[in-house]
Amino acid sequence: MNWNEYRAGVQCGWPVGVGYFSVSFGFGAMAAAQGVAPWEATLISLTNLTSAGQFAGLTLVVACATLWEMVLTQLVINSRYALMSLALSQRMGERIGLLPRLLIAFFNTDEIFALAMARKEPLTVPYLLGMGLLPILGWTGGTLLGALAGSVLPVAIRTALGVMLYGMFIAVVVPPAKKDRDVLAAVLLAMALSCLFAWAPVLNRLSEGLAIVVCTVVAAAICAAVLPVKEAQTL
Amino acid sequence: MSIYAYILAMALTTYLIRVLPMTIFRKPIQSRFLRSFLYYIPYCCLTAMTFPSILSSTASLVSGAAALATAILLAFRGKGLVVVALSSSAAVLVTEWLLKLL
Numbered sequence: 061m062n063w064n065e066y067r068a069g070v071q072c073g074w075p076v077g078v079g080y081f082s083v084s085f086g087f088g089a090m091a092a093a094q095g096v097a098p099w100e101a102t103l104i105s106l107t108n109l110t111s112a113g114q115f116a117g118l119t120l121v122v123a124c125a126t127l128w129e130m131v132l133t134q135l136v137i138n139s140r141y142a143l144m145s146l147a148l149s150q151r152m153g154e155r156i157g158l159l160p161r162l163l164i165a166f167f168n169t170d171e172i173f174a175l176a177m178a179r180k181e182p183l184t185v186p187y188l189l190g191m192g193l194l195p196i197l198g199w200t201g202g203t204l205l206g207a208l209a210g211s212v213l214p215v216a217i218r219t220a221l222g223v224m225l226y227g228m229f230i231a232v233v234v235p236p237a238k239k240d241r242d243v244l245a246a247v248l249l250a251m252a253l254s255c256l257f258a259w260a261p262v263l264n265r266l267s268e269g270l271a272i273v274v275c276t277v278v279a280a281a282i283c284a285a286v287l288p289v290k291e292a293q294t295l
Numbered sequence: 296m297s298i299y300a301y302i303l304a305m306a307l308t309t310y311l312i313r314v315l316p317m318t319i320f321r322k323p324i325q326s327r328f329l330r331s332f333l334y335y336i337p338y339c340c341l342t343a344m345t346f347p348s349i350l351s352s353t354a355s356l357v358s359g360a361a362a363l364a365t366a367i368l369l370a371f372r373g374k375g376l377v378v379v380a381l382s383s384s385a386a387v388l389v390t391e392w393l394l395k396l397l
Contacts (some may be wrong), residue, residue, distance in 0.1 A: 079377045086380070100298050107306035112341060117305045124296065127304045134308040137340050141309070143333040145316040158318060165314035170337070219353045220387040226349040227366045227383035229341040234370035236338065243338050250339035251346050258347050268348075275343035276336060283339075284331035 062186045069190020072179075076171045077194030081202035086224030087114060088206025093218050094122045098207035105203035109167055109196065113138045115225055119268050129270060136273045144173040151176070152183050160185040167192035170232070242287040250279040358390040 084105055091101035096118070108114050116133050145168055149161070164185075172191055176183060210218055237244040257263050257271040266274070350359040365386040369379045 079375075082377050083380055086384070096298065100302070104302055104305070107302060108309050110309055112337075112344060113305065113309055115344060117301065121298060121301050127296070127300060130301055130304045131308050134305055135312065136336075138309050138312050140333060140337045140340075141313045142316045143330075145313050149317045161317050162314060165317040166310060168313050168317070216354075216388065216391055220384045220391075222352060223349065223359075223362045223387050224380040224384045226345045226352065226362065227380035228376050229345045230363070230366040230383070231370045231374070231376045231379035233338055233341050233345075234367060235373065238371060243335070246335045246338050247342045250342040254343040254346055272340065272343045276340040279339040279343070280332050280335040283335045284328050287331070288327050289331045289334045 062184065065184045066186040066190040069187040070193050071190075072175055072187075073172065073191040073194045076175065077198035079171070079198075080195050081198035083111065083224055083228050084199045084202035085206035085209075086221045087111070087118075088203040088208075089210035089213065089218050090206075090222040090225065091118055091203070092207040092210030093222065094118065096121065096207070098204060098211070101207040102200060102204040106196075106200045109169055109199055110138060110141075111225060111228060116272055123267055125267060129267070133270070133273050136276055140170075141168060144168055144170070148173060148176060152188075156183075156185055160188070164188045164192070167196055169195065171195070242283065242289070245287060246279055246283040249282060250275055253279055353387050354391055355394060357394060358387045361386040361390040 087105065088098070088101050091104070092098060096104075104114055104117065108117070113134050116137055117130065120130050120133060145165055148164075148168060152161075152164075172195060175191060176188060179187075206221065210221075213221075233243075233247055237247045253275040254271070257266055257275060263271075346363075349363050350356055353359045353362065362383040366379050366383040369382055374382075
C-alpha cells in the first residue's frame with residue numbers, strides 16, 4: 061500500500077468530511093425529531109452515505125410506506141450515482157481490479173466524485189480509499205451527535221437544524237442553475253410540479269415520497285426531450 | 296414494519312446503483328436522451344424535495360420562507376455548502392425569535 065497516496069487522498073477528503081459533519085448533524089436531529097432512535101439514524105448514514113436518498117427515505121419510514129416504494133424512490137433519486145460510477149469507472153482505467161471497485165463504489169457521493177474527477181494525476185486505489193475516510197466518518201459521526209443532541213436540544217434549535225439539509229440542496233442547485241439556462245428550466249419545472257402535488261386537489265393525496273419520484277422523472281424526461289444536453293454538458 | 300427492513304432496502308438499492316456501473320458496465324452511455332435525463336435528475340430531485348416542503352418544515356411559514364430566501368441569496372452569491380446550510384438554519388432561529396417578540 062502506497063501510504064503517501066493514501067495520505068494525499070485523506071487530505072483531499074478533509075473539507076468534504078467537515079461539510080458532511082455539519083449537514084448530517086441536521087439529518088440526525090431531524091431523524092430524532094421524527095422518532096427514529098439515534099443508533100438507527102447512525103446506521104442509515106453509515107450504510108447509505110447519501111443526503112437526498114436518506115432524506116426521502118426518512119420521510120417514507122415515518123409514513124410507514126411499503127418496501128417497494130422505498131426501493132423505487134431510492135432508484136430514482138440515486139440514479140445519478142449510476143452515471144457518476146460509470147464516469148469514474150472509465151477514469152480509473154483497467155489497472156484497478158474488482159475488489160477495490162467494490163469498496164470505492166460504496167462511497168461514490170456527489171462531492172467525492174467531483175474531487176476524484178478533478179485530480180490531475182492518475183487515480184490510484186490508496187488515493188481513492190483515503191478520500192473516502194473522512195467523509196464517511198464525518199457523515200456518520202455528525203448523524204450520531206445530531207440524533208443524540210436532537211432529543212436534548214430545545215424544539216426551536218431542532219427545527220432550525222432540520223432546515224440545514226434543504227440549505228445544502230439549495231447550495232447544490234443554485235450555482236449550475238445560474239450558469240446554465242437549461243438547468244434553470246428544469247428546476248422551475250420541478251418546482252411547479254412539486255407545488256401541484258402539494259396543493260392541487262386529488263394530486264395532493266399521493267404520498268410525499270412518490271410525489272418526489274413523479275416530479276423528478278416527469279421534469280427530467282420533459283427537459284431531456286425538449287432541451288437535450290450538448291456533449292460538454294454531461295459531467 | 297421493522298426499521299431495519301427499510302434500512303436494508305435503502306442501503307442495498309443505493310449500493311447496487313453505485314457498484315454495478317463501476318464493475319460491469321464499463322461502456323459509456325450512447326443514448327442522448329438517457330444522458331440528458333440523467334443530467335437533469337439531480338437538479339429536479341433536489342428541487343422537488345426542497346420546495347414547497349421547506350415552507351412547512353418550521354414552526355411558521357414566515358421562518359420557512361426566510362430560510363429559503365437566505366439560502367437562495369447566499370448560494371447565488373457563490374457561498375459554499377456549509378455556509379449556506381448554516382445560514383439558512385440561523386435565519387430560522389432569528390425569525391422565530393423575532394416573531395415571538397411581536
